[in-house]
Amino acid sequence: MTSSQNAYVGAQRDAKYAVLGAGGFVGAAMVERLFRAEAQVTPLVRRIGTGGALLARFGLPQRLANVLDRESLKAAFTGAHVVFHCVTGDRAAIVQGLENSLAAAQAVGVRRLVYLGSAVVYGFRPKTAVDESSAINPPRWSEYAKNKAAAEKIVEQWRGGPETVVLQPSIIYGPRGRDWSETPARQIASGTAYLVDQGRGYMNEIHVSHLLDAMLLAAHHPAAANKAYVLQDGFGRTWQDYYRSLCQLLGVEFATLAAFSWQEVARNSSKPRLYQKWVKDAPDVLRSAVWHDPLKAWLKRAPGFESLRRFTSAPVSSIANGSSDPLPAITPDVGVALLHTYPQPIVDAKIRQELGFAPRLSLAQTLEGLGRWYRFMGLVR
Amino acid sequence: MSTFRIAVMGCGAVINVLYHPALKELADEIELVGVADLNQKITEPFLQEFPAAKFFTDYRSMLEQLRPEGVIVALPHFLHQPASVDALRMGIHVFCEKPMAISSKECDEIEAAVRETRCIFCVNLLRRWFPSVQEIKRMVDARSLGALTSFEASEGGPYGWPAMSFSFFDRKVAGGGVLMDSGVHTLDLLQWWLGPVEVVEFLDDAAPTGVECDCVAELQTQGARGSLRMSRSVELPNNYRLQFERGWIEWDHDDATQFRFSSNHQTTVEANVRCEPRWASGRRFTFALAEQLRAFARAGRGGSSDGLVLASEARKSVDIITNCYQQRKHLTIAGE
Numbered sequence: 147m148t149s150s151q152n153a154y155v156g157a158q159r160d161a162k163y164a165v166l167g168a169g170g171f172v173g174a175a176m177v178e179r180l181f182r183a184e185a186q187v188t189p190l191v192r193r194i195g196t197g198g199a200l201l202a203r204f205g206l207p208q209r210l211a212n213v214l215d216r217e218s219l220k221a222a223f224t225g226a227h228v229v230f231h232c233v234t235g236d237r238a239a240i241v242q243g244l245e246n247s248l249a250a251a252q253a254v255g256v257r258r259l260v261y262l263g264s265a266v267v268y269g270f271r272p273k274t275a276v277d278e279s280s281a282i283n284p285p286r287w288s289e290y291a292k293n294k295a296a297a298e299k300i301v302e303q304w305r306g307g308p309e310t311v312v313l314q315p316s317i318i319y320g321p322r323g324r325d326w327s328e329t330p331a332r333q334i335a336s337g338t339a340y341l342v343d344q345g346r347g348y349m350n351e352i353h354v355s356h357l358l359d360a361m362l363l364a365a366h367h368p369a370a371a372n373k374a375y376v377l378q379d380g381f382g383r384t385w386q387d388y389y390r391s392l393c394q395l396l397g398v399e400f401a402t403l404a405a406f407s408w409q410e411v412a413r414n415s416s417k418p419r420l421y422q423k424w425v426k427d428a429p430d431v432l433r434s435a436v437w438h439d440p441l442k443a444w445l446k447r448a449p450g451f452e453s454l455r456r457f458t459s460a461p462v463s464s465i466a467n468g469s470s471d472p473l474p475a476i477t478p479d480v481g482v483a484l485l486h487t488y489p490q491p492i493v494d495a496k497i498r499q500e501l502g503f504a505p506r507l508s509l510a511q512t513l514e515g516l517g518r519w520y521r522f523m524g525l526v527r
Numbered sequence: 528m529s530t531f532r533i534a535v536m537g538c539g540a541v542i543n544v545l546y547h548p549a550l551k552e553l554a555d556e557i558e559l560v561g562v563a564d565l566n567q568k569i570t571e572p573f574l575q576e577f578p579a580a581k582f583f584t585d586y587r588s589m590l591e592q593l594r595p596e597g598v599i600v601a602l603p604h605f606l607h608q609p610a611s612v613d614a615l616r617m618g619i620h621v622f623c624e625k626p627m628a629i630s631s632k633e634c635d636e637i638e639a640a641v642r643e644t645r646c647i648f649c650v651n652l653l654r655r656w657f658p659s660v661q662e663i664k665r666m667v668d669a670r671s672l673g674a675l676t677s678f679e680a681s682e683g684g685p686y687g688w689p690a691m692s693f694s695f696f697d698r699k700v701a702g703g704g705v706l707m708d709s710g711v712h713t714l715d716l717l718q719w720w721l722g723p724v725e726v727v728e729f730l731d732d733a734a735p736t737g738v739e740c741d742c743v744a745e746l747q748t749q750g751a752r753g754s755l756r757m758s759r760s761v762e763l764p765n766n767y768r769l770q771f772e773r774g775w776i777e778w779d780h781d782d783a784t785q786f787r788f789s790s791n792h793q794t795t796v797e798a799n800v801r802c803e804p805r806w807a808s809g810r811r812f813t814f815a816l817a818e819q820l821r822a823f824a825r826a827g828r829g830g831s832s833d834g835l836v837l838a839s840e841a842r843k844s845v846d847i848i849t850n851c852y853q854q855r856k857h858l859t860i861a862g863e
Contacts, residue, residue, distance in 0.1 A: 169705065181734070194693060199686035199759035200697030321861030322760065442743030515861070522741065522756060522860045523682055524764040 152502045155359050156368040157183035163365075164188045164223050164256075164291075166211065166247060166388040167232035169197015171323050172262060172354060176527075177201055179358045187394040188302040200322075213243030219250035226251075228365045229259045229308070237489075245300050246480055248280050253434045258309040260364045265350070265376050265492060267295040270484035277496050278314070278374050288481065298374070312366035312374035313357070316492060317485070319521035320354035322513065328523075330389065334396055335525045338476050340404035342411055347488035350378045353512045354506045363501040375497035379512075385486045396519040397527035404476050406505070411483040431453030531824035534561035534595040536586045536610055537691060539756035540689045545572055545690040546599060549816040557824055564591040565643030586610060588783035590617050597622060597647075599826050603694050604702045610763040615640040620647040620827040621643065626711040627841040628701025631849040634842035641838050647826045650841035652715050653815035656781035656834065659714065663769075663776055668719050671789060673772030675721060675751040680767045682713050682780050683741070687756075696738060703739030705757045705781060706731070706848055713755060713780075714844040715836070720750045720769070721807035723843075726766055728852035730858035741860050744851055760861075 157163070157180050165180070165345045166171040168189035174197055177413045180271050181204045187259050190211035203210055209220040213233050220360040223229055229251050233243050244261065251259050269283045270291070282298065284291035319326040333339035352360075364370045393400040496505040507515075520526050533550075535542060550559055559577040563586035564570050574580055583589035583721050587692035590598065590613070595612045599622040600610050608628040613620045615637075619679050626651045628634050654660050683705065694700045701707060718724045725747045731739035744755040751770075756763055768862070769776045778786040783806040819835065 184735070194690050194696075195687070196685035196760060198693065199697055199740045200705075202693075203733045203736060203737040203740050205698060205738075208693055208696070328761065423535055517762075518859070519861050523744070524756070 152363065154363050154501070157362060158187035159183075159185055159228045160224055161365075162188075163185045163228045163230065164190060164226040165230045166190045166213065166219075167191075167192075167230075167233065167234065167262075168197060168208070170232055170234065172318060172357060173197070173230070173232035174200045175320075175322070175354050176232065176361060177204070177206070177363075181206065186225065187325070188222065189275050193290055197257075204314045213239055213246055216246040218243050219246055220253050223250050223256055224254045226254075227257045229363060230260050230262070230365070231259055232262045237289065237293045237296075239301065241296045244297045246269060246306070248300070248304050250311070253307060256308045258311065258365055260311045260313065260361050261297070261301055262361070263298055263301075263312045263314045264291075264294045264373070265314045267307040267314065268292040270481060271488060275490045276376060276491050278496055301374075309371040310370070311370045311496060313360055313364055314374060314376045315357055315360075316376075316378060317351045317352070318354055318357055318518075319351050321515050323354060326351070326514060329518075331392055331396060331520055331525050333467075334392055334403070335391070335399050335527075337402070338404075339389065340346060340406055340476050340478055341385060341389055342406045342478060342483040342486035343408050343482065344405065345389055345526055346487050347385055348491045349383045349484050349485075351381075351383060351386050352378050353505070353507055355507055357510075359506065360497065360501075360503050363497075363503055367501045369500045373500070375494070375501070375503075376492050377494045377497050377503060378492050380491075380494070380511075381505075382510050383509075391513050392516070395513060395520055396525055406478050408483055408487055411478045411480060414477070441505075487492055505520075511523070528793060528828075530556060530558040531597060531827060532560045532595045533597045533599060533820075533824070534563070534580075534591075534593055535559065535573075535599045535607075536563050536589075536591055536614075537600070537624075538564040538566075539601060539603075539691055542573060542599075542601050542623075544811060545581060545816050546601065547576065548810070549820060552575060552813065552817050553779075553820055557810050557820060558596050561589045561593045564737050568860055571573075574750065578731050579612045587609040587613060590614060590619060594675045597823060600624060603700045604707065605700050605775045608637055611637050611707075612640045615646045615648060618644060618646060620823065621649070622823045623648065623650050624846075625652055625715075625841075626702070626707055626848070627838065627845050629707065629845075634838070634845050638842065639713060647823065647832060647835070649819070649823060649826075649832070649835040649840045650838075651819060652712065652814060652836040652841060653812060653819060654712055654716055654781070655836060656815040657811065658800040658806055658819050659778060659782055659784050659786050659798075659848065661799045662798065663786055664720055666776060666788070667769070670714050672774040672776070672788075673819040675681060675749045675769065675771055677751050677770040678717070678721065678746075678748075678753035678768065679740070679755075679770075680713055680717060680753070680811055680814070681756040681763040682709055682765055683756070683761065684760065686740075698733075698736065701738060703762060703848065703852060704731070704740060704742070705759045706739060706744075707849060710742075710755075710757050710848060711844045713757065714847045715841075716767070717746070717748070717755075718843050718847065719752075719840075724748045724847050726751065726847060726850040726854060729854055730856045732858045732860060733855075739858075742743050742851075742856065743858055745791050746847075781811075783807065783815070 165173050168177050169191040189208050249325045257391040267278045267282045282295050317326050389402050559580045561581045562570050563583040598614045602621040614621050720791040729744045731742035733739040740760050741758045746753045765780045767778045774790040775789040
């Protein structure tokens with residue numbers, strides 16, 4: 147069954163929706179989806195800002211709502227059948243904010259609350275394939291992962307309504323996505339993009355349109371009540387695949403990207419203990435990739451990587467064109483490095499079987515949308 | 528000479544960010560006598576700085592009681608025209624925040640009131656006072672680079688104006704979105720540098736009930752085609768490039784002292800305009816506004832109005848925007 151044939155994937159005109167975090171990437175996209183479907187939607191924003199400017203396209207009355215103020219949430223949720231909770235921020239906003247949201251939804255009789263969680267609760271580099279039954283294991287060094295895990299615990303223990311559904315995407319991308327669509331493109335355009343261990347790790351991405359489909363399924367499907375689901379597009383893309391596509395869209399030679407090994411990143415990181423812990427916990431095959439120079443040497447010879455720049459803390463020159471022009475120094479992020487080496491696809495069979503979730507855009511279509519956005523931004527050469 | 532007596536209508540973010548420091552700098556030349564706003568609380572910091580100024584909730588009462596020589600109109604966009612016309616008809620000179628009004632028709636009404644009263648009416652288009660912008664104007668007028676062949680301008684970034692309400696996002700109140708807001712500056716410069724600008728095509732992302740966040744326009748002037756991109760959602764290159772037969776000029780928006788040009792398409796000249804060092808500082812907007820207010824006071828006392836952007840000139844950007852909105856097509860940048 148494709149998404150378009152799934153009766154639960156569309157917005158329901160007789161339902162009233164409230165979108166908390168409507169100024170964010172996913173929240174604003176959900177308001178747009180509901181508006182275009184002529185559904186009744188109330189966008190709830192924390193402050194007047196960029197999100198408000200995006201929402202203003204529709205002329206919908208926007209409401210200010212503070213997740214740390216339960217009473218303001220009750221007023222905002224009154225009359226809503228479904229609440230999409232798409233809030234991010236500090237620990238208070240993520241953890242206390244969710245508890246307040248659930249309590250407010252309960253108080254005013256909201257039927258279902260869809261909470262946008264994250265697969266990060268299972269770790270940045272889990273040893274085995276992740277699905278909903280995997281152990282919650284946020285890395286101690288990631289405040290974000292710990293906060294999201296604490297929030298999930300609140301949902302898990304919540305009783306007495308509303309029904310809850312937790313969606314756990316990993317990498318959300320698409321036009322207007324800052325972290326995984328805008329930032330990599332700007333890095334590629336400015337010569338500061340990099341891949342760790344050649345980006346061979348699985349990206350486990352989900353396009354924002356597909357995530358919206360899943361959120362609507364979560365809002366409407368009877369089988370979704372009080373369940374959690376991991377999800378991804380299922381294109382089987384690696385980070386290398388993704389960066390190759392972005393390079394093509396932007397008109398940049400893939401071979402000019404900087405390359406790091408995990409070992410280099412860890413050695414130059416301010417988190418040496420993390421590195422030691424990772425090495426201790428890593429599966430044998432990956433540990434060998436880190437430690438054994440012969441394997442590294444083999445990887446270096448892989449087609450397409452001959453001219454990749456190597457890590458240095460000082461400005462480096464492009465090997466690709468032999469010029470001596472200084473290039474920007476790059477300091478890889480350890481969290482990104484872990485993601486670039488993610489060893490296996492997330493297993494999202496449950497949402498596909500139980501809710502009939504199926505991505506409807508092809509890989510080419512998702513890239514076409516990104517290309518349009520990049521052209522508007524003036525990033526395409 | 529006595530100080531020029533001025534009053535303020537509307538005390539939103541622009542007053543706090545720009546006018547407050549500019550009027551402070553001009554305290555010896557311009558006296559603030561009154562402030563009108565529906566919300567007294569938001570005027571408090573301003574009134575503390577200018578204790579002689581009186582507060583009013585009704586701008587007409589303020590104008591009648593205080594009879595200032597000039598008034599600053601900083602109300603929501605949809606009130607620029609009625610408030611300006613009211614003041615002009617009372618014989619009060621008007622310094623209006625941009626845009627002049629929200630349609631060509633409203634600009635007609637202001638121009639009629641100006642003709643009728645012979646008062647000064649000008650609009651805060653402060654970039655025209657930047658030394659870099661003035662130097663580019665001189666270069667273009669001199670035609671030393673040959674005829675214009677194309678042009679490109681982009682301005683935008685995540686919306687960060689410290690707005691105090693959602694009024695900027697309301698079509699009836701704001702008259703439009705990013706084009707009506709910062710686009711006024713962009714189009715004013717393009718038409719000032721290049722001459723009359725025609726709209727070939729305009730696309731934006733607003734539903735009929737909303738205001739645009741992002742937009743794209745194809746424009747034409749001097750027979751040359753050009754493009755404009757504006758955004759409230761994402762950082763754009765924020766520069767202007769004017770391409771001529773024998774070279775080009777490039778200006779990064781809001782740089783008051785520098786620009787780049789080439790007179791042979793080969794070598795690039797980094798131009799640093801000789802000017803007072805203050806123009807290179809972060810307070811250049813305050814200085815540009817203070818210069819305009821000083822010129823406004825001078826003109827209000829019968830002196831020269833040189834440098835002020837008067838009604839007939841200020842309306843040109845509103846005319847272009849009106850044309851854009853009349854032929855609006857839907858733009859899909861990131862939506863579904």
